[in-house]
Amino acid sequence: MSDLLIRGGRVIDPSRATDGVADVYVKDGKIEAVGRNIPAQPGASIIDAAGKVVAPGLVDLHVHLREPGFEHAETIATGAMSAAAGGFTAICAMPNTDPVTDSQATVGFVVRQAIRAAKARVYPIGAVSIGQNGEQLTEFGEMVQAGAVAVSDDGRPVATSHLMRTALEYAKTFGIPVADHCEDMSLAKGGAMHEGIISARLGLKGIPSAAEEIMVARDIILAELTGGHVHLCHMSTKGSVALIRWAKERGLRVTAEATPHHFTLTHERCEGYDTNAKMNPPLREAADREAIRQGLKDGTIDCIASDHAPHHYDTKEREFDDAPNGIVGLETALGLGLRELVEPGLLSLPDLLARMSTVPARIFKLPGGTLMVGAPADVVVFDPAERWTVRREDLHSRSTNSPFLGETLSGRVQLTLVGGRVAYDRSNRQIL
Amino acid sequence: MTEPTLGKDLLGLEGLTKAQVELILDTAEPFKEVSERAIKKVPALRGKTIVNLFFEASTRTRISFEFAEKRLSADTVNVAASGSSVSKGETLVDTARNLEAMRIDMVVIRHGSSGAAKFLADRIRSNVINAGDGTHEHPTQGLLDLLTLRDRFGKIEGLKVAICGDVLHSRVARSNIWGLLKLGAEVAVCGPATLIPPQVVELGVQIIPRIEDAIAWADALNILRLQLERMQAGFIPSLREYNRVFGVTRERLARAPKELAILHPGPMNRGVEIDSDVADGPHSVILPQVTNGVAVRMAVLYLLAGGGPDWRSGGGGDDR
Amino acid sequence: MPSVTRLLDDSAMARALARMASEIVEQCGGAEGVVLLGIQRRGVELAARLARLIEQSAGAPVPMGKVDITLYRDDLSTIGPRPRVGETSLPDSIDGKTTVIVDDVLYTGRTVRAAMDELADFGRPRRILLAVLVDRGGRELPIQADIVGVTVTSSDDDRVDVAVKELDGRDSVELVRGGPV
Numbered sequence: 001m002s003d004l005l006i007r008g009g010r011v012i013d014p015s016r017a018t019d020g021v022a023d024v025y026v027k028d029g030k031i032e033a034v035g036r037n038i039p040a041q042p043g044a045s046i047i048d049a050a051g052k053v054v055a056p057g058l059v060d061l062h063v064h065l066r067e068p069g070f071e072h073a074e075t076i077a078t079g080a081m082s083a084a085a086g087g088f089t090a091i092c093a094m095p096n097t098d099p100v101t102d103s104q105a106t107v108g109f110v111v112r113q114a115i116r117a118a119k120a121r122v123y124p125i126g127a128v129s130i131g132q133n134g135e136q137l138t139e140f141g142e143m144v145q146a147g148a149v150a151v152s153d154d155g156r157p158v159a160t161s162h163l164m165r166t167a168l169e170y171a172k173t174f175g176i177p178v179a180d181h182c183e184d185m186s187l188a189k190g191g192a193m194h195e196g197i198i199s200a201r202l203g204l205k206g207i208p209s210a211a212e213e214i215m216v217a218r219d220i221i222l223a224e225l226t227g228g229h230v231h232l233c234h235m236s237t238k239g240s241v242a243l244i245r246w247a248k249e250r251g252l253r254v255t256a257e258a259t260p261h262h263f264t265l266t267h268e269r270c271e272g273y274d275t276n277a278k279m280n281p282p283l284r285e286a287a288d289r290e291a292i293r294q295g296l297k298d299g300t301i302d303c304i305a306s307d308h309a310p311h312h313y314d315t316k317e318r319e320f321d322d323a324p325n326g327i328v329g330l331e332t333a334l335g336l337g338l339r340e341l342v343e344p345g346l347l348s349l350p351d352l353l354a355r356m357s358t359v360p361a362r363i364f365k366l367p368g369g370t371l372m373v374g375a376p377a378d379v380v381v382f383d384p385a386e387r388w389t390v391r392r393e394d395l396h397s398r399s400t401n402s403p404f405l406g407e408t409l410s411g412r413v414q415l416t417l418v419g420g421r422v423a424y425d426r427s428n429r430q431i432l
Numbered sequence: 433m434t435e436p437t438l439g440k441d442l443l444g445l446e447g448l449t450k451a452q453v454e455l456i457l458d459t460a461e462p463f464k465e466v467s468e469r470a471i472k473k474v475p476a477l478r479g480k481t482i483v484n485l486f487f488e489a490s491t492r493t494r495i496s497f498e499f500a501e502k503r504l505s506a507d508t509v510n511v512a513a514s515g516s517s518v519s520k521g522e523t524l525v526d527t528a529r530n531l532e533a534m535r536i537d538m539v540v541i542r543h544g545s546s547g548a549a550k551f552l553a554d555r556i557r558s559n560v561i562n563a564g565d566g567t568h569e570h571p572t573q574g575l576l577d578l579l580t581l582r583d584r585f586g587k588i589e590g591l592k593v594a595i596c597g598d599v600l601h602s603r604v605a606r607s608n609i610w611g612l613l614k615l616g617a618e619v620a621v622c623g624p625a626t627l628i629p630p631q632v633v634e635l636g637v638q639i640i641p642r643i644e645d646a647i648a649w650a651d652a653l654n655i656l657r658l659q660l661e662r663m664q665a666g667f668i669p670s671l672r673e674y675n676r677v678f679g680v681t682r683e684r685l686a687r688a689p690k691e692l693a694i695l696h697p698g699p700m701n702r703g704v705e706i707d708s709d710v711a712d713g714p715h716s717v718i719l720p721q722v723t724n725g726v727a728v729r730m731a732v733l734y735l736l737a738g739g740g741p742d743w744r745s746g747g748g749g750d751d752r
Numbered sequence: 753m754p755s756v757t758r759l760l761d762d763s764a765m766a767r768a769l770a771r772m773a774s775e776i777v778e779q780c781g782g783a784e785g786v787v788l789l790g791i792q793r794r795g796v797e798l799a800a801r802l803a804r805l806i807e808q809s810a811g812a813p814v815p816m817g818k819v820d821i822t823l824y825r826d827d828l829s830t831i832g833p834r835p836r837v838g839e840t841s842l843p844d845s846i847d848g849k850t851t852v853i854v855d856d857v858l859y860t861g862r863t864v865r866a867a868m869d870e871l872a873d874f875g876r877p878r879r880i881l882l883a884v885l886v887d888r889g890g891r892e893l894p895i896q897a898d899i900v901g902v903t904v905t906s907s908d909d910d911r912v913d914v915a916v917k918e919l920d921g922r923d924s925v926e927l928v929r930g931g932p933v
Contacts, residue, residue: 200629201446203546203568203606273547317525319545321566462820462837471873474823504823734823734837 001420003027005040009049009381013056014354015370024054026377029420034371049381052414055353056369057089057120057378058334059360061179061257062154062233062305064326065091065122067113068106069098074310074398076110079330080119082308082397084423086331087413088120089378090361090368091308095127096155102127104142111147119423120416121378123149123366128167128178134159137166144174149364152179154233157215164219168228177229177255177363182215182240183207183281192321194267194282202270204320207282209237216240220247223254231363232256234307236281238291245300255363257305258292260329260336261403265289269403275316275323276403279309296355297346303360304352306333310399328397331390335409338384343410349384377420386412438735441553441560444569445610453614457579459731460724466503467726477504477737480537485527486563487513487543492698493563493573496722497540500729506538524548528555538736541565546603559736567601572732573697574607576725578615580717581652583724584693589616594646596680597656597705598627598667604697608654609637622646623656623678626667643678647685652693655680658705671704681707685715693717754930759886759902759912762923768901769798772883773805775899779881780850783810787846787877791855791867792820792838797916798885799854817842819853824866842874851877852899856914858884861895886925888912901925 004026011022011034023038024031040046065079074082076093083091093110095101101110107124114122126143130136132153140151151171158164158180167178188211193199195206216232220243223230235241235256247254261279266286269277277283295301309326316323337356341347347355361369368378389408392400416424436451445453466474482501486494494510501508524543528551531539538559541549546566553560564570582588593612599605599621612619613636621628622640633639640646647653658674668674675681685692694706694716702708711718760768780786783806790799796818803814820838853867864882871877883899888906904927906912911928915921 197631197634200631201606201635203566203603205567273550314523314525318523319543319551320547321545459837462823462839465840466823469873470875473873475869476823476825 001029003032003041003044004047004377004417004420005038005044006047006049006054006379006381009052009054011054011371012350012353013371014350014358015056015372017350019350024371024379026379026417026420029377031371031373031375031377033373047381047415052381052383053349054379054381056357056371057380057416057418058087058356059366059369060088060091060306060308060330060333061150061231061303061360061364063091063093063308063330064096064310065093065110066310067097068109072398073312076113076122077117077119078396078398079308079310080114080117080122081424082328082330082395083120084416084418085396085413087334087380087382087416088330089380089416089418089423090121090123090366091330092123092125092149092364094125094152094154096132100127100132101125101148102130102132102138104139104146107143107146107148118421120418121368123147123364125150125152125154125179127151128153128158129163132156134163137163137170140170140174140176144176148176149366150177150179150231152181152233154179154181157181157183157185161218161222164222165226168222168226168230172226172228175365177231179231179233180215180219181233182212182219184211184214187211187214191282192278193270194284196267196285198267198270202273204270207280209239209284209288212237212281213239213243216243220244220252220254223247223252224250227253229253229255234259234262234281234305235292235295235301236262236284236288238288241291241295241300244295248300255302256295256300257303257360258296258301259305259307260333260340261327263289263292263296264336264340265403270320273320274403275318275320276327276401278320278323278325279307279327280325293341293346296341302363303355304333304337305360306330308397310397311401312399313401316401326401328395328399328402330397331395332402332404332409334382334413335388335390335411336404338411339409342384377417379415379417380413381415382411382413384411386410388412437738438732440736441549441562442571442732442736443549443553443560443562445571445574445607445614446569448610448614450614453575453578453611456575456728456731456735457582459735460575460579460727463727463730463734464724466730467723472503473505474503475505476734477501477506480506480737481535482506482508482538482540482733483531483536484508484510484563485531485539485541486511487541487548488564490542490564492722493542496725497563497729499726500733503726504730504733506733524551525555528552531558532556538733561732561736564603566603567606568603569607569610570603570697571607572725572729573604574611575732576721576728577608577654577695577697578611579724579728580695580721581693583720584717585651588612591617592620592649592651593617593654594620594622594640594650594652595654595656596622596643596646596678598658598662599623599632599656600627600629601659601662602656604654605656609635613637620646620649624668624674627662643680644684644687647680647688647692650692651690652695653680654695654697655706657697657699658701671701675704679703679705679707680710682709682713685710691715695721697721754928757927757929758924759904759927760923760925765885765901765923765925768885769801770805772885772899772901773802773809776802776852776881776883777806777810779898780852783807783812783814785849785878786814787843787849787851788814788816789819789842789851789853789867789871790816791853791863792818794914794916794919795855797918798856802854802883815843819867819870821863821866821870824870826862826866840870845875846871846877847875848878850879850881852881852883854883856884857886857888857912858882858897858900859888859890859912861891861893864895865893885914886912
């Protein structure tokens with residue numbers, strides 16, 4: 001692996017609160033130096049980053065890679081490629097595959113597949129309960145040893161208060177968070193979209209905001225009871241943001257994420273029964289979207305996660321009620337963050353990058369999210385001003401179920417380095 | 433001013449203009465007369481092929497459509513979910529492609545999922561008529577209710593209509609609300625709060641919680657069918673209590689300040705949402721509704737036929 | 753520039769109708785068992801006038817009805833549906849009657865064909881006659897009128913405008929040459 005000199009970019013490192021034009025020198029897969037006018041060693045490749053932003057690679061705590069079991073929708077390799085193309089150097093794979101990632105062996109499988117793919121780093125999240133069936137705890141210790149960084153029953157909530165309590169207590173031993181998909185299933189049952197005026201008009205069964213908020217409240221109360229770390233996935237409602245704010249004021253170990261689609265879209269997008277607007281939690285109302293944005297601004301919502309959920313095209317090509325939830329998000333997350341949060345002045349560019357790299361890396365205690373000397377060279381280079389149109393044929397994911405197809409986004413990834421190796425280089429237009 | 437037309441499909445009343453709704457009602461008038469003839473058949477749709485695609489069991493609506501089609505001389509085929517490839521797990525998109533390949537002129541679809549009619553209409557060039565999609569809309573039922581009210585009161589504008597019962601799960605309620613509001617009626621909904629979506633007020637509809645108050649307010653009651661499943665799903669405690677609290681009974685009607693018209697889309701649960709002596713009473717227009725159903729459906733078929741697909745030129749609707 | 757030729761003014765139209773009424777009685781062998789059927793819309797008004805004239809001469813009322821042929825047209829898929837479908841109302845029975853179809857202008861013959869199809873759905877007249885105020889030629893079907901008010905030779909670009917007092921405030925027949933105004 002030759003040395004790399006990334007020259008003349010605007011280097012933003014939220015981990016050290018630095019922002020300025022500099023060079024970044026990468027040697028042996030690590031950040032060797034950051035500073036002005038670094039000379040290139042003989043044999044080093046030089047990348048001209050003038051006019052571009054150079055930042056720690058993005059970190060996504062919440063993706064679905066579908067392997068094993070649903071490889072027609074995505075594999076660990078295609079998901080890791082999609083991540084690199086979106087500027088992500090580390091992603092955390094939810095365990096709702098077939099079989100479920102609920103043992104040392106299945107965690108090990110994800111790790112091995114990711115190493116073979118050699119694109120973005122993939123960190124497995126183990127299931128909380130065996131088979132995600134909400135009954136018996138999985139072997140957290142064994143899974144952590146094999147590489148799991150958190151536990152979650154995502155796809156569904158941690159089923160009972162008792163299971164959540166024991167999971168939070170038991171997870172403390174291993175220093176990992178319990179990530180929860182907050183949904184009261186009895187309230188949400190049969191729901192296809194947010195409960196409100198649009199669901200009333202379309203005649204679709206609604207999922208009330210209360211279904212999420214009840215579980216957020218439960219998890220916060222149990223975090224207080226146990227002292228454990230609960231990480232709240234894909235927050236979507238105004239009420240959830242208020243509850244988290246309250247929890248943080250009390251000093252509880254509660255962290256939260258929000259998705260680009262929840263800070264961008266509202267339930268109006270379901271008009272016309274577009275199944276690419278069907279997700280869980282559902283797209284909510286304008287006031288909810290605004291609360292999510294404010295939460296990201298004031299830090300109540302700690303980080304942005306894509307909830308990348310690939311589905312084969314023909315499973316989305318059906319009646320709204322029967323279509324699966326979720327959209328692909330790895331390749332549109334940065335562009336939406338720039339267009340929706342930075343350009344309107346809600347977040348500064350360093351703040352956005354903090355919420356997409358440094359902060360999520362800290363929440364799951366992952367390496368990365370920093371350009372500190374000696375850190376692994378996980379780096380993204382992008383042009384924040386470049387506008388581009390999301391086209392189906394340009395996406396690297398195996399699935400293209402996105403409501404943003406045809407939209408113009410800001411900020412296009414030029415280069416993604418993972419451990420000093422080029423995982424994505426748009427100028428070469430080839431998969432390296 | 434150009435005459436309004438209907439376009440390719442009839443998916444719901446929400447998307448229609450007032451002029452389009454009135455066009456259908458006015459066109460239905462001469463078709464009432466056709467059904468009174470000894471030979472109840474005109475050749476208007478001779479040579480047109482129509483598929484009645486019913487994914488949900490329905491006797492009344494299917495027969496009404498079938499009569500309407502036959503009285504217009506169309507060739508019709510009925511496809512029911514049981515006994516077809518649909519029950520073998522064929523997806524709606526495959527069904528659509530097969531219909532497309534058979535060069536069908538029109539499809540009348542009844543389906544359990546909201547949006548299914550639009551899904552089909554977006555994918556085939558044939559005219560699509562929604563005969564009820566999930567809990568979304570049932571536009572021809574809404575139209576026949578409008579025609580019945582217009583027959584009874586002379587006009588819709590200014591009329592006070594209360595829609596009573598399970599509004600939450602009712603496609604009839606939604607189509608009625610849109611149609612009535614477009615033609616200038618005042619609309620209220622009445623029923624247990626568990627079965628009334630609170631957001632309906634945003635549509636311009638008022639909520640009257642008690643049936644006695646709805647009867648005192650309204651010129652006409654459109655009484656929805658209460659599905660037995662609602663009790664099992666915990667929306668109401670029992671049919672008995674529903675009748676006690678929300679049933680339209682002769683005693684309650686007797687206290688009305690004026691004579692109300694009583695509508696019901698059928699099939700009725702006598703003794704639950706409506707008592708027999710109300711259903712069979714002098715103010716019931718339930719059977720005229722059925723008669724008007726055929727005329728309205730003839731009008732819709734006739735109006736859409738002109739905008740039908742031209743297979744020779746490959747024109748017609750959206751090509752996907 | 754289109755040119756307008758007046759074929760009939762109000763007095764000429766009155767004379768033409770009077771002659772047509774007497775020809776109907778003559779060809780039907782009296783007014784007994786005769787039914788007049790006007791084709792919507794101006795045919796209906798002309799049939800009503802003929803009925804009155806026959807009643808005046810024969811002394812007995814002549815039943816009449818109206819026929820709307822919209823649903824019997826053969827051009828639905830090419831020109832689209834007529835937005836307004838008119839009323840069809842016939843006397844109690846036309847079975848065994850001598851039925852006179854009355855229309856304002858006879859041109860291609862397709863309207864009359866549709867009217868005869870429609871009559872067949874209502875009963876079996878003993879005989880069907882056709883009475884028209886204007887025969888402008890240009891037939892596309894083997895159909896001819898039995899009783900004609902005025903005959904004129906016209907081309908496809910011409911138009912024949914019939915006005916009747918009941919609908920238009922005046923009685924006249926005009927030939928408009930040279931395409932649409």
